Amino acid sequence: MKRIVSFVLVISILFLAGCSSKQTKQETNNLNTQTEQTENKNKAIDFTLKNIDGEEVKLSNFKGKTIVVNFFATWCPPCRAEFPGFIQTVDAYKNDGSVVFLFVNLGEDKATVNNFLKERNYSIKPLLDEDGKIAAYYGVTGIPTTVIIDKEFNIFRTHVGFMEKQDLKNYIEKVK
Numbered sequence: 001m002k003r004i005v006s007f008v009l010v011i012s013i014l015f016l017a018g019c020s021s022k023q024t025k026q027e028t029n030n031l032n033t034q035t036e037q038t039e040n041k042n043k044a045i046d047f048t049l050k051n052i053d054g055e056e057v058k059l060s061n062f063k064g065k066t067i068v069v070n071f072f073a074t075w076c077p078p079c080r081a082e083f084p085g086f087i088q089t090v091d092a093y094k095n096d097g098s099v100v101f102l103f104v105n106l107g108e109d110k111a112t113v114n115n116f117l118k119e120r121n122y123s124i125k126p127l128l129d130e131d132g133k134i135a136a137y138y139g140v141t142g143i144p145t146t147v148i149i150d151k152e153f154n155i156f157r158t159h160v161g162f163m164e165k166q167d168l169k170n171y172i173e174k175v176k
Contacts, residue, residue: 044147064151065099068149089169103126139158145159159171
């Protein structure tokens, strides 16, 4: 019962956020037109989640690399819209061992996520944040939310809402 209440609460919060495409004041200016970005020096919060195959993945295992963490849900229109660009970016960096992408699904069951991946022929293995704890640790108020973590395990950027593929690449290159 507790799990159901938690799940309903997480879904309600995400629904009220409406898959928010609002961006913080810091992000309202297009990355391409800015010469300098303010860095956020908060340390990333370590976590361990199981991926869609049931394997445990620990964030700190990727310390020393640029880490892109994308929080999403399959029912979220902006999440669905940004996925093709993110997948293209994953493919572009597949031979670059200094960049890691972690996709974190919020509150959905494994079958729903698997169906979403199969329908679109995506080969990623999302992590499952079934109770929303990890999203809460990272202050996720709307989805999609993308957190970019630098090699020193500092949060470089948190982007709420749809992100263009080129902006994602620019953030990665800036922190890499």
